[in-house]
Amino acid sequence: MRKMQVLCLAVVVLTAYCVNATIYFREEFLDGDEWRSRWVNSKHKSDYGEWKLTAGNFYGDAEKDKGLQTSQDARFYATSARFEPFSNEGKSLVIQFTVKHEQKIDCGGGYVKVFPADLDQTAMHGDSTYYIMFGPDICGYSTKKVHVIFNYKGKNHLIKKEIKCKDDELTHLYTLILNPDQTYEVKIDNEKVESGSLEEDWDFLPPKKIKDPEAKKPEDWDDRPKIDDADDTKPEDWDKPENIPDPDAKKPEDWDEDMDGEWEPPVIPNPEYKGEWKPKQIDNPNYKGAWVHPEIDNPEYSPDSNIYKFDNIGVIGLDLWQVKSGTIFDNFLITDDAKEAEEVGKETWGVTKEPEKKMKEEQDDKKRKEEEEKAKEQATETEEDEDDDDDEDEKEDEEEEDTKDEPEETISESDDSVLKDEL
Numbered sequence: 437m438r439k440m441q442v443l444c445l446a447v448v449v450l451t452a453y454c455v456n457a458t459i460y461f462r463e464e465f466l467d468g469d470e471w472r473s474r475w476v477n478s479k480h481k482s483d484y485g486e487w488k489l490t491a492g493n494f495y496g497d498a499e500k501d502k503g504l505q506t507s508q509d510a511r512f513y514a515t516s517a518r519f520e521p522f523s524n525e526g527k528s529l530v531i532q533f534t535v536k537h538e539q540k541i542d543c544g545g546g547y548v549k550v551f552p553a554d555l556d557q558t559a560m561h562g563d564s565t566y567y568i569m570f571g572p573d574i575c576g577y578s579t580k581k582v583h584v585i586f587n588y589k590g591k592n593h594l595i596k597k598e599i600k601c602k603d604d605e606l607t608h609l610y611t612l613i614l615n616p617d618q619t620y621e622v623k624i625d626n627e628k629v630e631s632g633s634l635e636e637d638w639d640f641l642p643p644k645k646i647k648d649p650e651a652k653k654p655e656d657w658d659d660r661p662k663i664d665d666a667d668d669t670k671p672e673d674w675d676k677p678e679n680i681p682d683p684d685a686k687k688p689e690d691w692d693e694d695m696d697g698e699w700e701p702p703v704i705p706n707p708e709y710k711g712e713w714k715p716k717q718i719d720n721p722n723y724k725g726a727w728v729h730p731e732i733d734n735p736e737y738s739p740d741s742n743i744y745k746f747d748n749i750g751v752i753g754l755d756l757w758q759v760k761s762g763t764i765f766d767n768f769l770i771t772d773d774a775k776e777a778e779e780v781g782k783e784t785w786g787v788t789k790e791p792e793k794k795m796k797e798e799q800d801d802k803k804r805k806e807e808e809e810k811a812k813e814q815a816t817e818t819e820e821d822e823d824d825d826d827d828e829d830e831k832e833d834e835e836e837e838d839t840k841d842e843p844e845e846t847i848s849e850s851d852d853s854v855l856k857d858e859l
Contacts, residue, residue: 457773461519461752464767464784465489465502475504478514478755480561485511485761492538492764494795496788501607503534503766506544506758514560516753519770521553523747529614530777531570531752532769534785536607539762546601546756546763547571547583550770553750560753565590567746570612572601582622582629584612586638588743593638599630607792609767609785613774614744621774625789626781634743641740645731653729658722668715676710679703 465471471489478484485508495501506513535546549566569585569592582599585592599622602608611623621631635641685701693699754765767784771777 457771457776459769459771459776460522460749461517461768461770462780463517463769464500465504466499471504475515475517476557478516478560479558480514481512483511485513485758487513487515490764492536492762494538494792494799496607496791496795500784501764501766501788501792503536503764504754505764506761509761510759511761512562512757514753514755516551516555516557516560516751516755517768518553518557518751521748521750523745524614524616524749524772525742525745525747526616527772528616528774529744529746529749530611530769530771530774531568531614532609532611532767532771532777532781533571533765534607534609534767535572536605536764536766537574537603537762538605538764539760540605541574541603541758541763542760543575544756544758544760544763545571545573546765547573548765548768549753549755550746550749551751551753552746552748554748555751555753557751557753560755562755564755566592566753567749568612568614571610572608574601574603582610582624584620584622586634586640586743588638588640593640596637596639597630597632606796607764607766607785607789609781611774611777611781613777616744618741618744620744626778626786640743641738642734642736644734644737646734647729648732651730653727657727658720658724659726660720661723662717663720664715665718666715670713670715674710674713676708677706678709680706 463471463474469489475487477487485506487504488507489502490505491498491501491503492505504515531548531550533548537546547569548571550568550570551560551564551566555564565587567587569583571583572581573583574580580601580603582601584595584599587593602624609623609625611621611626613621613623615621618634619631620634620637622629680703681701682704683701687699687701691699749770752768752770767780769777769780771780
């Protein structure tokens with residue numbers, strides 16, 4: 437009976453949880469080419485790169501891991517999907533998706549943008565107004581970060597913290613959680629990597645405090661912790677030249693003063709040189725500490741409890757540039773429940789991440805062995821070529837020896853005939 441009560445309670449809790457979570461958008465590309473009916477390519481440029489649906493060269497599940505992949509190098513990409521518009525007022529906003537840079541990306545974006553519902557999708561481009569930009573961006577060795585950019589009163593604001601992104605070739609899950617209490621959290625692979633408050637980590641608002649423009653450091657304020665000792669005097673034998681003539685130097689015997697001028701010995705560092713004299717330092721009896729500029733309330737500061745709020749969310753898009761193509765985007769989710777996003781992450785990325793990693797490792801091992809075998813074959817061929825060259829050299833040497841012997845035989849025969857004639 438007790439077990440039944442516990443089970444019923446768990447069902448009620450789960451039901452309540454499911455009812456409370458709202459999913460505004462979810463895309464996993466499980467219906468083949470039907471994605472083309474939901475995603476709209478921008479026509480703002482005529483040479484945007486083409487997207488293709490694929491799980492890539494390695495994956496955990498050939499069907500579940502299919503996503504949109506960039507397919508052409510050195511191109512801009514722009515596509516977007518629409519959903520029922522909503523406002524996140526009074527509730528959390530969670531944006532989540534997976535990224536796989538299987539091409540070992542050198543420079544390119546892996547982020548998404550969330551737009552107002554009034555976006556013209558066919559005209560979407562880099563300067564189109566968006567609400568949020570979130571996700572990894574990599575370019576060379578210096579740029580490997582997660583962008584978290586919010587639009588506030590018509591201006592885009594970048595996060596002041598540096599959030600490192602993943603830069604390997606495997607699939608990773610990126611999650612942004614924006615809460616109505618003006619806090620946020622960034623997760624990678626369902627693990628928190630950064631969090632804080634909107635007001636502190638972005639420059640949305642003027643500072644609460646500013647330096648008092650009327651305040652000035654008093655003229656008699658002494659902020660020198662140390663001063664020269666007035667009683668300290670320079671020793672009489674202190675001043676020595678920095679360099680002196682080399683006492684061991686001698687004028688060359690062939691030195692011609694008419695031609696070379698008057699001879700002067702070269703100089704060397706003076707071992708008795710003590711440098712510039714300075715009096716020793718003592719504690720300053722009048723030291724008052726570092727002067728701190730007084731602050732006052734900033735008259736331009738006005739609190740805003742709605743920084744987090746966006747009224748007309750309706751489009752998610754991929755608007756980016758890539759030098760080397762091959763990135764795969766998948767498992768898009770927009771919801772109002774962080775726990776729901778975590779569970780969806782476990783159901784998608786969480787299920788296929790280990791099989792994907794295993795497949796990648798097997799491919800890498802196979803490639804490594806093939807390269808080792810190829811290297812061995814090349815080494816063997818090189819040795820055979822060297823042996824053939826040695827054989828050729830030996831043959832040439834023998835022929836040269838034979839050629840040297842022939843004249844000797846001729847001479848010998850000639851000598852014999854001469855002797856016979858003499859007899």
